[in-house]
Amino acid sequence: xxxxxxxxxxxxxxxxxxxxxxxxxxxxxxxxxxxxxxxxxxxxxxxxxxxxxxxxxxxxxxxxxxxxxxxxxxxxxxxxxxxxxxxxxxxxxxxxxxxxxxxxxxxxxxxxxxxxxxxxxxxxxxxxxxxxxxxxxxxxxxxxxxxxxxxxxxxxxxxxxxxxxxxxxxxxxxxxxxxxxxxxxxxxxxxxxxxxxxxxxxxxxxxxxxxxxxxxxxxxxxxxxxxxxxxxxxxxxxxxxxxxxxxxxxxxxxxxxxxxxxxxxxxxxxxxxxxxxxxxxxxxxxxxxxxxxxxxxxxxxxxxxxxxxxxxxxxxxxxxx
Amino acid sequence: xxxxxxxxxxxxxxxxxxxxxxxxxxxxxxxxxxxxxxxxxxxxxxxxxxxxxxxxxxxxxxxxxxxxxxxxxxxxxxxxxxxxxxxxxxxxxxxxxxxxxxxxxxxxxxxxxxxxxxxxxxxxxxxxxxxxxxxxxxxxxxxxxxxxxxxxxxxxxxxxxxxxxxxxxxxxxxxxxxxxxxxxxxxxxxxxxxxxxxxxxxxxxxxxxxxxxxxxxxxxxxxxxxxxxxxxxxxxxxxxxxxxxxxxxxxxxxxxxxxxxxxxxxxxxxxxxxxxxxxxxxxxxxxxxxxxxxxxxxxxxxxxxxxxxxxxxxxxxxxxx
Amino acid sequence: xxxxxxxxxxxxxxxxxxxxxxxxxxxxxxxxxxxxxxxxxxxxxxxxxxxxxxxxxxxxxxxxxxxxxxxxxxxxxxxxxxxxxxxxxxxxxxxxxxxxxxxxxxxxxxxxxxxxxxxxxxxxxxxxxxxxxxxxxxxxxxxxxxxxxxxxxxxxxxxxxxxxxxxxxxxxxxxxxxxxxxxxxxxxxxxxxxxxxxxxxxxxxxxxxxxxxxxxxxxxxxxxxxxxxxxxxxxxxxxxxxxxxxxxxxxxxxxxxxxxxxxxxxxxxxxxxxxxxxxxxxxxxxxxxxxxxxxxxxxxxxxxxxxxxxxxxxxxxxxxx
Numbered sequence: 001x002x003x004x005x006x007x008x009x010x011x012x013x014x015x016x017x018x019x020x021x022x023x024x025x026x027x028x029x030x031x032x033x034x035x036x037x038x039x040x041x042x043x044x045x046x047x048x049x050x051x052x053x054x055x056x057x058x059x060x061x062x063x064x065x066x067x068x069x070x071x072x073x074x075x076x077x078x079x080x081x082x083x084x085x086x087x088x089x090x091x092x093x094x095x096x097x098x099x100x101x102x103x104x105x106x107x108x109x110x111x112x113x114x115x116x117x118x119x120x121x122x123x124x125x126x127x128x129x130x131x132x133x134x135x136x137x138x139x140x141x142x143x144x145x146x147x148x149x150x151x152x153x154x155x156x157x158x159x160x161x162x163x164x165x166x167x168x169x170x171x172x173x174x175x176x177x178x179x180x181x182x183x184x185x186x187x188x189x190x191x192x193x194x195x196x197x198x199x200x201x202x203x204x205x206x207x208x209x210x211x212x213x214x215x216x217x218x219x220x221x222x223x224x225x226x227x228x229x230x231x232x233x234x235x236x237x238x239x240x241x242x243x244x245x246x247x248x249x250x251x252x253x254x255x256x257x258x259x260x261x262x263x264x265x266x267x268x269x270x271x272x273x274x275x276x277x278x279x280x281x282x283x284x285x286x287x288x289x290x291x292x293x294x295x296x297x298x299x300x301x302x303x304x305x306x307x308x309x310x311x312x313x314x315x316x317x318x319x320x321x
Numbered sequence: 322x323x324x325x326x327x328x329x330x331x332x333x334x335x336x337x338x339x340x341x342x343x344x345x346x347x348x349x350x351x352x353x354x355x356x357x358x359x360x361x362x363x364x365x366x367x368x369x370x371x372x373x374x375x376x377x378x379x380x381x382x383x384x385x386x387x388x389x390x391x392x393x394x395x396x397x398x399x400x401x402x403x404x405x406x407x408x409x410x411x412x413x414x415x416x417x418x419x420x421x422x423x424x425x426x427x428x429x430x431x432x433x434x435x436x437x438x439x440x441x442x443x444x445x446x447x448x449x450x451x452x453x454x455x456x457x458x459x460x461x462x463x464x465x466x467x468x469x470x471x472x473x474x475x476x477x478x479x480x481x482x483x484x485x486x487x488x489x490x491x492x493x494x495x496x497x498x499x500x501x502x503x504x505x506x507x508x509x510x511x512x513x514x515x516x517x518x519x520x521x522x523x524x525x526x527x528x529x530x531x532x533x534x535x536x537x538x539x540x541x542x543x544x545x546x547x548x549x550x551x552x553x554x555x556x557x558x559x560x561x562x563x564x565x566x567x568x569x570x571x572x573x574x575x576x577x578x579x580x581x582x583x584x585x586x587x588x589x590x591x592x593x594x595x596x597x598x599x600x601x602x603x604x605x606x607x608x609x610x611x612x613x614x615x616x617x618x619x620x621x622x623x624x625x626x627x628x629x630x631x632x633x634x635x636x637x638x639x640x641x642x
Numbered sequence: 643x644x645x646x647x648x649x650x651x652x653x654x655x656x657x658x659x660x661x662x663x664x665x666x667x668x669x670x671x672x673x674x675x676x677x678x679x680x681x682x683x684x685x686x687x688x689x690x691x692x693x694x695x696x697x698x699x700x701x702x703x704x705x706x707x708x709x710x711x712x713x714x715x716x717x718x719x720x721x722x723x724x725x726x727x728x729x730x731x732x733x734x735x736x737x738x739x740x741x742x743x744x745x746x747x748x749x750x751x752x753x754x755x756x757x758x759x760x761x762x763x764x765x766x767x768x769x770x771x772x773x774x775x776x777x778x779x780x781x782x783x784x785x786x787x788x789x790x791x792x793x794x795x796x797x798x799x800x801x802x803x804x805x806x807x808x809x810x811x812x813x814x815x816x817x818x819x820x821x822x823x824x825x826x827x828x829x830x831x832x833x834x835x836x837x838x839x840x841x842x843x844x845x846x847x848x849x850x851x852x853x854x855x856x857x858x859x860x861x862x863x864x865x866x867x868x869x870x871x872x873x874x875x876x877x878x879x880x881x882x883x884x885x886x887x888x889x890x891x892x893x894x895x896x897x898x899x900x901x902x903x904x905x906x907x908x909x910x911x912x913x914x915x916x917x918x919x920x921x922x923x924x925x926x927x928x929x930x931x932x933x934x935x936x937x938x939x940x941x942x943x944x945x946x947x948x949x950x951x952x953x954x955x956x957x958x959x960x961x962x963x
Contacts, residue, residue, distance in 0.1 A: 043693030044749060045693045051363065051365045071695065081388060083388065098596065101618075102595075105619045107361065107619065294747040297743075297744050297747035300748075371685060371687065372686045400713075419915075419916060419917065423915065423936070426937070426939035427942075427943055
């Protein structure tokens with residue numbers, strides 16, 4: 001029933017954290033542990049995906065995300081094609097489905113897709129041939145599951161027991177594909193308390209239905225938290241009516257050393273990057289001892305290597321053991 | 322005498338199908354057969370061109386064509402450089418010859434060239450050093466020989482006996498480098514009847530001299546054909562005086578299921594892509610049982626692998642056996 | 643003390659020729675000799691940097707320079723990432739330091755940096771983690787050390803004894819990072835007479851302090867020289883008040899066959915490319931028997947392979963023997 005799984009329950013696509021089992025997510029985290037070591041070796045390559053062709057199909061520009069997928073693929077010895085669609089086929093009026101069919105015909109093995117429309121990755125997964133895997137690298141406001149998993153990985157390295165955690169997510173929850181995927185992943189992994197902290201206009205309409213506790217006050221929301229995640233503020237939205245200014249956002253929701261003292265004494269601070277310093281958080285927090293933001297970046301490679309290896313069947317899936 | 326052959330009659334450049342022998346074209350097709358299998362393996366790489374440097378030198382943007390050459394080169398284990406000239410040296414006022422001399426000095430082995438000017442690939446082949454090969458990836462209105470060969474390959478897989486075929490090519494024959502290279506290739510391979518179907522303004526001036534039979538009526542042109550090839554309509558030209566509108570073109574020359582019934586019962590339908598659905602053909606034809614359009618894309622990789630291997634001397638040329 | 647060396651005196655970064663020892667520069671030249679042969683082999687690859695990740699971080703577009711670094715890295719079997727910052731993170735307002743930290747966290751091993759600001763490469767070298775090397779691919783008006791070393795390499799191949807040479811550098815000395823790095827390298831290597839030839843407005847303010855002899859007359863400056871280096875004229879500057887026109891520059895400082903007769907009978911002519919033909923020199927000189935301009939391009943790959951291998955510790959540094 002889950003479009004990400006094949007008939008044997010094996011993870012074939014990675015589109016969303018929602019709807020997956022705790023076993024599947026844990027298997028991804030465990031596999032990433034072994035790859036985290038590979039990246040620290042002098043020779044950072046393993047031949048797991050040699051001869052496979054992975055296509056970065058980016059309909060939305062993102063050098064940072066594309067780079068992490070490209071590095072992950074190269075360290076698995078796959079061949080990588082970077083295709084930026086806004087400057088190519090889309091201009092010639094080719095449909096998404098025709099683009100897909102053509103890349104399939106070239107015997108590509110995986111599509112890593114980023115698209116401004118929610119549901120684009122699911123659409124592709126529904127239409128690709130049986131031997132091809134689709135990985136969602138961010139679709140509209142919907143999901144960004146590899147980001148959520150690298151966040152879960154980073155949390156687990158510092159706080160191994162998900163079942164005893166309080167996690168606070170601060171920022172534009174309503175429009176964030178990162179928050180949506182994080183919430184789903186952390187719930188599946190057993191986190192008992194997930195808080196969302198934002199001005200009322202940026203909170204989800206029915207937080208309880210999502211299993212999260214809403215806060216409009218930052219200090220209350222952060223109080224006692226083990227993990228504090230700040231989201232990137234999309235500046236485009238600041239120009240609209242939802243928020244008056246960056247300055248005002250920082251006054252109310254910017255993470256400072258003082259406010260962070262409300263959290264648990266050994267709380268970690270996370271951010272998906274790139275940080276707007278002085279908007280989402282103060283530089284002293286971003287670069288301070290609680291920050292694990294650069295670890296998130298490192299773990300992003302390991303998680304993407306894990307997701308690529310598992311979905312392409314190069315590593316035994318937990319579903320088949 | 323033929324600029325594509327070296328002193329021993331070996332294929333050194335691939336600029337045009339015109340002027341080559343049936344043996345040479347057949348050798349390319351036969352070599353591509355072996356590569357077509359490589360692309361279907363789990364590990365799609367062979368080490369034939371390891372340590373060679375292949376430069377995609379694109380003066381005209383074409384993600385699709387560039388991608389097929391890039392994949393072909395990577396599956397032969399070559400290193401690939403993508404150089405888009407409109408955004409680099411040309412801006413600094415460097416001449417084509419200086420660009421060439423510089424890339425030669427970097428010890429590149431092959432230039433895959435796409436250029437808006439007819440004759441650009443021949444110009445380069447005349448001026449490169451003896452150890453370098455030039456492959457034409459489309460030059461102006463002149464030639465697109467790898468497209469013609471992948472079409473011939475696709476035809477041969479369905480209709481092995483070229484000498485008993487009727488092929489109809491529909492569209493803007495006059496301005497099409499694809500049509501020009503197809504006609505030359507199919508004549509050399511022995512196809513006895515090649516028809517061109519277009520409004521009078523888009524037909525070549527002297528079709529008989531090209532060895533083709535002109536038709537202005539689609540139904541007559543397709544009648545009894547074994548192979549129906551539709552060309553991509555260049556929308557830029559629609560804005561000129563040659564054709565009034567896409568809609569009118571489809572009315573007169575668009576391939577529909579009904580019109581296709583005029584062809585031979587087991588006729589195949591081809592298109593170089595990307596298709597303008599509802600202009601050159603109806604989606605029911607494009608996605609229907611007679612369409613081999615996606616096979617053309619697959620075969621494009623195999624043909625380019627064959628051309629690269631043969632011209633770089635990694636596979637024995639038919640001229641040397 | 644020198645930011646390019648580690649505690650053991652090993653070359654860790656390559657930012658500038660200035661301040662390095664003759665032994666270090668000679669070690670780079672000797673190492674490049676072995677790589678110059680690799681590029682002429684049928685298989686142009688060696689596995690020295692397999693599993694390493696080299697990032698071309700270009701804040702200023704330069705296809706030609708980027709290409710030589712990319713080829714050098716690929717021929718050493720490294721993985722290469724091309725990041726053009728003007729079109730990515732910088733747009734999102736990320737600082738140079740944040741970009742650096744993120745790429746470090748992805749376990750990249752080397753940054754090849756080109757930047758419009760003088761000192762950018764030094765800034766990065768000061769801030770990267772201990773295991774990462776920075777190579778300067780041109781920073782503002784400051785330095786372009788790999789260009790200077792490929793020039794020294796080319797000179798040595800024709801004139802092995804640096805201590806008996808007269809070198810004339812012609813053009814906009816004042817604003818040229820190439821000239822600055824050449825002068826430093828040639829002085830360190832022992833060249834006794836380095837002349838700079840330019841209109842007064844383009845000469846350095848205190849030439850004697852740089853160890854060079856200024857000339858405003860081309861014929862006098864070239865007289866008896868063993869090596870004549872012409873710099874590329876930045877056309878942007880022509881529009882300013884410093885020089886009236888390309889035509890006038892050629893009249894006064896363009897290298898012609900006649901003027902070249904003033905130099906030593908076996909003088910060589912060099913240019914960093916791309917040449918503005920008819921501005922810096924006549925085509926008869928550029929393509930003539932004295933020109934070693936294309937050899938410079940070839941040697942550029944070998945020098946970059948040497949610098950990459952030495953700084954990443956894949957080849958024993960002269961400082962550790």
